[in-house]
Amino acid sequence: MTFDHPAQVSCYRHPGRVTRLACSSCERPICVDCSHDASVGQKCRACIGQGRGAVQRASARVGLPPVTTALLVVTCSVYVLTWLFPGLERELLIELAMWNLGVSAGEWWRMVTAVALHGSVFHILFNMWALYAFGPQLERESGSVPFLAMYLSSAAVGSLFVYWFSDPFTVSIGASGAIFGVFGVWLAGAYRMRHTHYGRRLLSQLGLLLAINFALPLLVPNIAWQAHLGGMAGGALIGMVWSAQRRRSQAGLGLAASALVVGSLAVGAALFLDGGFLSW
Numbered sequence: 235m236t237f238d239h240p241a242q243v244s245c246y247r248h249p250g251r252v253t254r255l256a257c258s259s260c261e262r263p264i265c266v267d268c269s270h271d272a273s274v275g276q277k278c279r280a281c282i283g284q285g286r287g288a289v290q291r292a293s294a295r296v297g298l299p300p301v302t303t304a305l306l307v308v309t310c311s312v313y314v315l316t317w318l319f320p321g322l323e324r325e326l327l328i329e330l331a332m333w334n335l336g337v338s339a340g341e342w343w344r345m346v347t348a349v350a351l352h353g354s355v356f357h358i359l360f361n362m363w364a365l366y367a368f369g370p371q372l373e374r375e376s377g378s379v380p381f382l383a384m385y386l387s388s389a390a391v392g393s394l395f396v397y398w399f400s401d402p403f404t405v406s407i408g409a410s411g412a413i414f415g416v417f418g419v420w421l422a423g424a425y426r427m428r429h430t431h432y433g434r435r436l437l438s439q440l441g442l443l444l445a446i447n448f449a450l451p452l453l454v455p456n457i458a459w460q461a462h463l464g465g466m467a468g469g470a471l472i473g474m475v476w477s478a479q480r481r482r483s484q485a486g487l488g489l490a491a492s493a494l495v496v497g498s499l500a501v502g503a504a505l506f507l508d509g510g511f512l513s514w
Contacts, residue, residue, distance in 0.1 A: 246278075255429060257281055269430060298366075299373040301382045306362055309409060312350050313358050326351060332393045332406045332461075342501045345393035346386050351407035353456075361409045368416050376419075376476065380489035387497025388415020388468040394500040395464025398507070406458045411465030417444060418469020419476070426477060464500075472496055 245251045245265035253265045257278040264278045298306075316323035332348035333341075352358035373381040392411020396404060421440050427433025447462060475492045 298370050299378060299381075301378045301385075302365060302369040302373050305365060305369075305385065305409075309350060309352070309358065309362060313352050316351070327405070327407070330407075332396060334397050334400065334402045334404050337393075337397055337504050338402070340505065342505055345390045345397075345501055345504060346497075348393065348407045349386070349389045349409040349412050352409070353407055357408055361413050364413045365409070365416065368420060372416060372419060376489055377486055379487065380476075380493055383490040383493035383497070384415060384419060384469065384472050385412045387472065387493045387500070388412050388418065388465045390497040390500040391415070391468025391471075392458075392461035392463075392465035394504050395460040395467075396458055397504045399460045400458075406461060408458070408461070410458065411461040411468075414447075414462045414465030415469030415472070418466040418471070419473035421466070422470045422473030422477070468496055468500065 243253060243263045245253050245268055246262045247268050248265050251265040253263050255264050255269055256262065257264050257269075262278055268278055312326070316326060330344065330347040330351060332344050336344050352361065369381070376384070389409065389412040392414065393406075395411075396406050400406075417440065420436070421444075424433050424436035424440055428437060444466070448459065472493045475496070476489055479488055479492060
């Protein structure tokens with residue numbers, strides 16, 4: 235006899251197998267053999283089969299999903315144009331960069347528009363590589379509109395951390411907050427699947443990648459670690475909310491709305507507080 239699990243649950247397809255996993259769509263208990271892991275949860279064979287055909291057909295038609303493609307094209311185009319025309323770079327920095335004093339004056343859009351600007355080749359190469367590597371699958375599984383909402387909202391949370399934990403005169407640019415938001419969603423999914431081989435492997439890989447990136451500010455100057463930390467926190471929060479919504483069979487606009495709520499709260503928190511913590 236054992237008293238560790240008084241309410242043991244068995245896989246619905248294999249009654250003799252006790253499991254701690256459940257399908258994120260229909261919530262039926264599933265064992266490891268019946269689980270199909272994804273960045274936003276694990277699904278049973280029945281639920282994964284319902285969407286697999288459509289995803290494969292869409293993937294066959296387009297190499298990259300539309301929002302990921304648009305973000306890559308727009309961000310890279312802006313960088314090339316600012317490199318060719320230094321005067322344009324100055325104007326965009328004045329109007330779009332994350333500037334703490336500007337946000338204090340009510341220019342809230344800076345918390346999001348800074349994602350379009352980058353300061354060096356290394357800066358934009360890393361961010362666009364990460365978007366290319368981690369964005370497409372997440373967009374296909376969550377939907378294009380929710381993915382865009384998550385990307386921009388994570389950027390806003392990253393900017394909120396810059397606003398809170400840096401000097402009032404700080405100016406920052408880059409998509410790092412949004413990219414770390416993508417990492418955060420993946421991290422939330424990996425933690426949720428930590429009892430599976432896929433989840434443990436994903437946690438290990440993400441842990442190494444994030445450790446390297448959080449160590450970089452110790453070696454390379456002028457890296458906004460606050461945006462990294464805030465973006466990841468925002469993405470992880472959105473990932474957890476998405477998981478709860480999926481268990482209630484909510485999708486599409488519901489996922490987008492919840493992500494936008496997180497971003498709106500970040501903007502509201504910045505506007506409500508008159509200056510960051512370091513200026514108190």
